[in-house]
Each structure stands twice: as C-alpha cells, then as structure tokens.
Amino acid sequence: xxxxxxxxxxxxxxxxxxxxxxxxxxxxxxxxxxxxxxxxxxxxxxxxxxxxxxxxxxxxxxxxxxxxxxxxxxxxxxxxxxxxxxxxxxxxxxxxxxxxxxxxxxxxxxxxxxxxxxxxxxxxxxxxxxxxxxxxxxxxxxxxxxxxxxxxxxxxxxxxxxxxxxxxxxxxxxxxxxxxxxxxxxxxxxxxxxxxxxxxxxxxxxxxxxxxxxxxxxxxxxxxxxxxxxxxxxxxxxxxxxxxxxxxxxxxxxxxxxxxxxxxxxxxxxxxxxxxxxxxxxxxxxxxxxxxxxxxxxxxxxxxxxxxxxxxxxxxxxxxxxxxxxxxxxxxxxxxxxxxxxxxxxxxxxxxxxxxxxxxxxxxxxxxxxxxxxx
Numbered sequence: 001x002x003x004x005x006x007x008x009x010x011x012x013x014x015x016x017x018x019x020x021x022x023x024x025x026x027x028x029x030x031x032x033x034x035x036x037x038x039x040x041x042x043x044x045x046x047x048x049x050x051x052x053x054x055x056x057x058x059x060x061x062x063x064x065x066x067x068x069x070x071x072x073x074x075x076x077x078x079x080x081x082x083x084x085x086x087x088x089x090x091x092x093x094x095x096x097x098x099x100x101x102x103x104x105x106x107x108x109x110x111x112x113x114x115x116x117x118x119x120x121x122x123x124x125x126x127x128x129x130x131x132x133x134x135x136x137x138x139x140x141x142x143x144x145x146x147x148x149x150x151x152x153x154x155x156x157x158x159x160x161x162x163x164x165x166x167x168x169x170x171x172x173x174x175x176x177x178x179x180x181x182x183x184x185x186x187x188x189x190x191x192x193x194x195x196x197x198x199x200x201x202x203x204x205x206x207x208x209x210x211x212x213x214x215x216x217x218x219x220x221x222x223x224x225x226x227x228x229x230x231x232x233x234x235x236x237x238x239x240x241x242x243x244x245x246x247x248x249x250x251x252x253x254x255x256x257x258x259x260x261x262x263x264x265x266x267x268x269x270x271x272x273x274x275x276x277x278x279x280x281x282x283x284x285x286x287x288x289x290x291x292x293x294x295x296x297x298x299x300x301x302x303x304x305x306x307x308x309x310x311x312x313x314x315x316x317x318x319x320x321x322x323x324x325x326x327x328x329x330x331x332x333x334x335x336x337x338x339x340x341x342x343x344x345x346x347x348x349x350x351x352x353x354x355x356x357x358x359x360x361x362x363x364x365x366x367x368x369x370x371x372x373x374x375x
Contacts, residue, residue, distance in 0.1 A: 119151055162319060
C-alpha cells in the first residue's frame with residue numbers, strides 16, 4: 001500500500017479510517033497520513049498500525065468496527081500546572097506528571113486509594129507528593145445506620161441531601177462545605193469530608209476558585225529536577241533527606257530519598273457558612289460561633305420555610321431548612337475531557353445542571369426523530 005505524507009495545521013482529530021489520521025509530532029504541526037480504507041474481520045479486535053512509516057503509532061488506538069479499522073488518537077491526561085513534569089520516553093506517547101511510590105507500589109499522579117487496613121484513611125498522590133488523611137463522616141439524617149464492614153461512615157436511608165436528590169451516577173456536595181461529598185448506592189446515602197492534597201507548586205501559582213473544595217496549581221509546566229543527595233523540593237523550599245517539616249498548622253511532611261509524604265488533618269464538617277467561621281491563632285481548623293437556640297423556621301428570598309422543608313432554586317441547586325438554618329446542596333458535574341472527543345461538541349441542555357459532550361451523529365438522530373414525531 002502506497003502512502004503519501006504532507007504537513008499541515010492539525011484538523012479536528014476524527015479518525016474513521018486507519019490511514020486517514022493525524023499523528024502527534026508537536027503542539028503546532030502534525031503529519032497527515034493519506035491512504036485507502038483497511039478492512040478487518042474480527043469485530044472489536046485491537047488493530048496495530050506499526051507498519052505506517054514515520055508515525056508514532058503509540059499515540060493511536062485502533063479497533064475493528066463494522067468491517068473497517070477505526071483509529072483514534074490517544075487522549076493524554078491533563079498536565080496543567082505540573083511542576084514535576086516527566087517527558088515522554090521514546091516508547092511513550094504522553095508527557096506525565098511525576099507519580100508516587102508507596103509500599104513498593106507505583107501510583108500515577110491524581111490517583112486516590114484507601115488504606116487496606118483502615119477504610120477511613122485516604123491516600124492521594126499529586127505530582128510526586130503523597131498526602132495521607134482521615135475521612136470525616138457527615139450524616140444528614142437523624143437516625144443513621146452504623147457503617148457496614150469495610151466502610152468508614154454511617155449510612156442514611158434515602159438519597160436526599162438538603163432537598164437535593166443524589167443519584168447513583170452523580171455525587172452531591174453541600175454549599176456550606178464543598179469538601180463534603182455525598183454518594184448514593186442502592187437507596188443508601190453516605191457522606192464524608194476529605195482533606196485536600198498537598199500541592200507541589202510555589203504558593204504564587206496556587207489558585208483556589210470560589211465554590212471549589214481544593215486549590216490547584218496553575219502556570220507553566222516545569223520538568224522535574226531532583227535535588228542532590230536525595231533531597232526534596234516543595235514549592236520553593238528544599239529539604240534534606242530524612243528531615244520532617246510542617247507545611248501549615250494542619251500538615252506534617254517528611255522527605256525520604258527525594259520523595260515527600262505528608263499527614264494532613266481533616267477538619268470537621270461545620271454547620272455555619274464560611275463567612276461565619278473563625279480560626280483561632282495556632283489552630284488548624286475553623287469553628288462556628290456559639291448559638292444559644294435555633295429557630296424552628298427559616299427565611300429565604302422573602303419566604304418562610306418550616307423545619308425540614310426543602311425547595312429548588314434552579315436545576316443545579318436545592319435547599320432545605322434544618323433547625324433554623326438554610327442548607328443547600330448541588331450535584332457535582334463529572335469532569336469533562338475538553339476539548340470534546342472527535343465528532344462531538346459541548347452542549348448544556350435546557351433544564352439540566354451539567355454540560356456534556358454530545359456526539360454529532362446522536363444529535364442528528366435526535367433531530368430526525370423529533371421531525372418524524374411531528375408528522
């Protein structure tokens with residue numbers, strides 16, 4: 001099979017043919033491979049294209065679909081704000097952020113797992129830094145069921161939080177504390193608060209968006225350079241191997257052979273909004289002001305609601321009156337892979353909370369069905 005190549009600015013990465021594809025060569029320029037359609041026999045079988053010259057086939061995933069080979073360029077994970085960047089090796093497609101090693105097991109950056117011996121202990125890896133913390137349970141019901149074996153938190157029957165329904169495919173957080181996550185499984189609700197991972201970037205590059213639980217790093221990615229003699233670098237500070245240090249009043253870290261591991265306290269779930277919370281000097285966690293007695297009703301938007309009454313504000317937000325306090329909750333939209341995959345675009349359906357990537361063919365069918373239904 002004869003192949004021709006030409007250089008051009010990369011189009012949208014739509015690959016319905018094995019030899020009509022875009023190869024990842026740089027951020028600005030890609031190579032276009034033009035040829036004929038390739039047939040296949042076994043539906044769903046993986047297909048290799050390693051015979052294509054001058055193309056990094058590590059960056060393509062191809063399968064047999066409807067009798068033809070269909071290829072799509074591999075989606076690399078986000079490395080935005082990574083200050084411990086590891087460049088892709090010759091046999092790899094993607095640059096990646098430095099991962100972590102714990103008890104001899106390697107973990108990719110951004111992963112989270114539970115301590116096998118303690119379901120309440122959560123460990124995260126972020127840009128080469130391990131953060132260990134304990135879950136804080138939150139029970140938005142008067143009579144929770146004790147935690148089942150192997151789980152950390154008590155269970156509430158029914159999947160509603162402050163009037164907001166929790167579905168199996170989407171978790172919900174509270175507006176008072178965005179670090180509280182509630183999940184529903186078979187009509188049973190569990191809620192817990194987790195601590196944010198320790199960030200590797202300098203303080204000047206840390207951004208905390210309003211309404212978000214955890215801050216994140218922004219700025220130009222930097223390649224990982226290990227300090228000499230097994231030392232560690234966190235932000236702009238360098239630590240010797242074997243040293244222990246505090247990042248803040250909540251976090252104690254240690255440096256061992258260029259690897260940082262931290263233990264971070266998880267603050268309790270508070271019943272007051274953030275503007276009413278205060279943190280005493282030298283303390284880790286904020287606290288609410290003392291109140292003598294809570295009223296039995298709430299006032300919101302000029303209307304009075306009884307204790308336990310709930311209402312909808314918009315497709316994304318619901319509130320409830322709980323012991324004289326207005327408590328609100330909202331669903332956590334699943335992360336989107338932006339830009340959307342090939343042959344799809346980002347849409348925000350009317351009356352729904354979360355945007356989603358919609359396949360153009362699916363959209364075409366939906367419009368066609370609507371026209372047919374009007375006939």
